[in-house]
Amino acid sequence: MTVRTDNRLGDAPMRPVACRSCGTTVLARKSSWAQTTVQWSAEAVAACTSWDPGCSIRGELPVCHPLRDSIARAVVDGDLPVIDDGR
Template identity: 50%
Template sequence: MRPVACGACGNQVLCEKFSPAHTQVQWTGDAAEACPRIRARVAAGELSARVRSCDALRESIARAVEDGALTVDGTRESEQAGGRYATVGVTDG
């Protein structure tokens, strides 16, 4: 898994691309506090565990794929960032 930082808020997640349409994302435990978009949805009453993604983060992941920092097959070597993560499978639409 590769660390990817959101270009909008800097929140870091771990990602792996298994195909162009399937991204595995491990969110940090404090994503609801670090990401203003997720924080706003939680403040509106949505459970943080139900917030599957953020448009800015999706764009950052797509950019990491385009730049070659995150490969679609997920085999590129990487160092994992420390911290607590929750795994979420995201199907790109």
């Protein structure tokens, strides 16, 4: 059972984004302003200081807010392209 590569990554691959809070680096991709893909490594997970575990019975997923903000900032700064920028 070999898992193939996501056809969407061929056109636009994941790109490194550094967290402005702890400095760790993840791979990110945005197909639109509201869509975000984040691939963590074990090192990034170990370095993260702001992982919020969330609460499933309140409908909350775990998330790192500083990283979310950093990815948004990378888009604003032009470091992370958005594939469909709404035009």
